[in-house]
Amino acid sequence: MDDMIRVNEQWYVNASSSRADARTRVLKHGESFALFDRLGDILPVGLGEQGLYHEGTRYLSRLELDVDGQQPVLLNSAVSRDNQRFSVDQTLASTPHIAEDTVHLRRTKTLWHGVLYERITAKNYGNDTITLRLGMTLDGDYADIFEVRGNTRPQRGTGLEPSYGEREVCLGYHGLDARLRHTRVRFDRAPQSVEPHEAGHRLVFVLTLSPHQSQALTITVACDTDDTRQQVHDFDAVMQAHETRKDRDYALIGALYSDNEQFNEWLNRSAADLHMLVSETSHGPYPYAGVPWFSTAFGRDGLITALQTLWLAPDLARGVLGYLAATQSTTENVGKDATPGKILHETRDGEMARLGEVPFRHYYGSIDSTPLFVVLAEAYYARTGDRDFIENLWPAIEQALAWIDQHGDIDSDGFIEYEASRHGGLIQQGWKDSADSVFNADGSDATGPIALCEVQGYVYxxxxxxxxxxxxxxxxxxxxQLQAQAERLRQRFDEAFWCDDIGSYALALDGNKRPCKIRSSNAGHALWSGIALPSRAARLAETLLNDKSFNGFGIRTVAEGEARFNPMAYHNGSIWPHDNAMIAQGLARYGQHAAAVRVITGLFDAAMHMEDFRLPELFCGFAREPGQGPTRYPVACSPQAWAAGAVFHLLQACLGLHFSADAPRLRFDHPLLPTWINTLEIRSLRVGHAVLDLALARHENDVSVNVKRKQGDIQVSVLV
Known part of the structure; x- marks a missing residue:
């Protein structure tokens, strides 16, 4: 299994074709997501990841529309700004019976509670009656998400013979986990024929259109299991349900509006992506990590996303804390890298996870989720004053603290470390979890146990x-006691990790307590957590913002010139938006406000070059070239929750926003805005029982804050 993880990571980098080139379109709702090409089809192209997925399994691996055997011509395709529907406009090339550009096809898709809905509307703009033969080819391979990522299974379950009804086709699969999975495809009109096809099952629908007449065909694809049969609704009712949910959910993020329309586009796209990625659990909302590879609950990702958006959406943090407390490990399980008190790394519900072919059904192999859980709990209280919730959460917090001291500190030296999993889990267990991400100055692997720089800060x-x-x-x-432990850790951290010769904290300490003297973005997290001594801040900021580390769009994970620097590597030279946002907040914390503004400016410039202003999970760290955008990383998740949350974190850093539940109080600490934002409105910001509308204006050296509306008791102060 160690080799399996390594193979996957190598496969990521060496992919011969990429999703960036394929320009896929994404829909997600709850436990389901779908990836289409720009024409609205599902085809085995590129990396072959297109499909309709539910609970970690691909229920539909092909969905292809043709008209009279020919592919329609694409006019335009886009996912709506709220991510709820995907629309495709197409026309037909000329044929002996149909003039060119006289037929318009509109495909509209949406996902709702395990069902894909599609309406195909055809309109005849010509002056003659025409007959269209719409062909729909479909198939389901029931591949586990890890198979799609490239893992080979020695055995698979059994595909079931399809069944046909007058207006229904049902595909099926009996998994090795003894679970039955069915893809139930229904139509609102009967097909004229069902034809054999090398790619699956081709159904033909005949539409006869008078001049200027339109007709529609509605298709639903339900993802059923042996214990759950999805309820299928009317297409229009589902679209209305989306609107109702949108009106409710947009209160989750609040409202931000600036005088820069491009920045507003970035804000709005990020907010919509977060809404799409959030799934409801029995403990509240939880942001799934990203599509396609990480559409599930991840501990670290959920915690950081909740921290990024806490100032606007505290309910999200409450949902994350509740879910992770409920899934906190209570026992030791070596195969799952679990010990009592440890917080979840990830959970999966696909066939391979259920069978133990991959260890990720409930997997605990992250070194940082547990301290971040405690960090979020305190930040949530400071933001909300929700004492009752904290009292109920306190036993889980105490168990997390006990894990840090008893299980996290492997060799009892006061730092928490990890060793590579010996049972198929992750080799590296920090947020940079690719196998080659921790190394020495000469490029050799660092031997474990590994004490990562940023993780000591999280513990602090x-x-x-x-x-x-x-x-x-x-x-x-x-x-x-806890206060004294933190103070001792801070001093010992500086003594062990600071490397004056590189102007940075070491990436890590290896098993012999030797520092890995690598200039990396990890050191910036020491600013975010506050563990860095104030005397180190200016020097570290200079290291992080010089040309070796900052490429013009963001801070690289590893600086140019280091032994394993590679701008195309997943963690050794690429740029991650969430990483940069955390560093920006750390820079502002130590008074490096101009540096924080420089980081948000770089990522804003990157977002302007991205389709739909959507920052992906990561992008390549090549030096910025005049007039060019960043180079895409081949298989980056997009959307990704903590990439979407980065803009809110960056904005909080620039504004120096701090909350206190005791007063309640909102404080702006030396707020700055970049030169490309003159005014910013924060609407309906809830603090305790109060609601605020704020208008901010940039001046030459500072930012003014005008309280336009205040309902309830709250103090607003500005420190300049």
């Missing part, structure tokens, strides 16, 4: 945050 922030919560709950002695 967790202990300080837990101390504040302990004080809140009247646990004075425990609070004092």
């Amino acid at each position: 922030a967790a202990k300080l945050g837990a101390a504040r919560l302990a004080h809140l709950l009247g646990l004075t002695h425990q609070a004092e």
